[in-house]
Amino acid sequence: MPVFYETEIASPLMLGTALYPSPDVLADAFRRSGAGVATVSLRRESAGGGDFWELIRELDIPVLPNTAGCHSVREAVTTAHMAREVFDTDWIKLEVIGHADTLQPDPFGLVEAARILSEDGFRVFPYTTEDGVLAGKLLDAGCEVLMPWGAPIGTGRGLMNPYGLRTLRAQFPEVPMVVDAGLGLPSHAAQVMEMGFDAVLLNTAVAQAGDPAAMAEGFALALRAGKLAYDADPMEPRDMAQPSTPLMGLAVLE
Numbered sequence: 001m002p003v004f005y006e007t008e009i010a011s012p013l014m015l016g017t018a019l020y021p022s023p024d025v026l027a028d029a030f031r032r033s034g035a036g037v038a039t040v041s042l043r044r045e046s047a048g049g050g051d052f053w054e055l056i057r058e059l060d061i062p063v064l065p066n067t068a069g070c071h072s073v074r075e076a077v078t079t080a081h082m083a084r085e086v087f088d089t090d091w092i093k094l095e096v097i098g099h100a101d102t103l104q105p106d107p108f109g110l111v112e113a114a115r116i117l118s119e120d121g122f123r124v125f126p127y128t129t130e131d132g133v134l135a136g137k138l139l140d141a142g143c144e145v146l147m148p149w150g151a152p153i154g155t156g157r158g159l160m161n162p163y164g165l166r167t168l169r170a171q172f173p174e175v176p177m178v179v180d181a182g183l184g185l186p187s188h189a190a191q192v193m194e195m196g197f198d199a200v201l202l203n204t205a206v207a208q209a210g211d212p213a214a215m216a217e218g219f220a221l222a223l224r225a226g227k228l229a230y231d232a233d234p235m236e237p238r239d240m241a242q243p244s245t246p247l248m249g250l251a252v253l254e
């Protein structure tokens with residue numbers, strides 16, 4: 001199972017806690033999928049109050065607070081400090097949004113905030129793009145985990161740039177990596193694991209499904225299938241057809 005900052009988590013499924021139709025549905029989705037980490041937003045916690053925190057505590061899994069909605073380094077750093085106090089963890093999923101429409105990360109702000117927070121003892125999980133140069137800068141800034149995007153948050157489009165993600169995975173084979181955001185279907189999660197990534201983080205695809213608990217379980221099964229396939233050393237695709245049935249014993253027609 002994936003290890004992040006010396007902590008092994010019970011499942012490669014990291015699940016967000018926003019957008020569910022009710023707290024009971026949220027709890028069902030977590031239980032049925034056996035998700036390994038719950039991501040929470042400080043803003044959500046502020047709005048939901050003590051009941052929400054109680055619900056998360058009852059899940060009894062590690063909590064990864066995030067700086068969702070932060071558009072500047074200052075805002076993200078301040079939010080991370082507040083989250084550390086509220087959730088009593090030094091883990092922080094760092095989002096510094098650079099574009100209001102696409103919610104694309106701001107690479108410059110992200111690196112700066114990652115450095116400030118790492119120096120202050122945070123264990124940073126940066127939400128980033130699949131850019132390998134940016135990844136190297138984040139590692140230099142103190143990050144020991146990377147969270148490249150699959151597609152923009154909330155789109156459910158699956159992997160926009162599989163080639164870029166594969167390249168990133170190959171460039172830093174020892175770094176734990178979580179593909180975060182934009183996944184819409186369990187098959188997208190299987191694809192991530194087949195590429196050798198360690199985990200996925202998703203929210204909208206489960207929370208907005210007609211049956212969130214069933215969809216969460218579907219993702220959990222797909223992650224397992226993808227990981228099994230990756231570990232089983234899959235065949236290389238080839239261009240030319242090659243018969244899978246031996247030709248020996250074939251009838252000869254004159």
Ligand SMILES: CC(=O)[C@@H](O)[C@H](O)COP(=O)(O)O
Pocket residue numbers: 015016017018039066068093152153154155156180181182183201202203204205
């Ligand atoms: C929950 C959380 O952290 C989101 O910001 C995350 O990026 C998930 O994205 P999707 O909602 O697209 O799965």
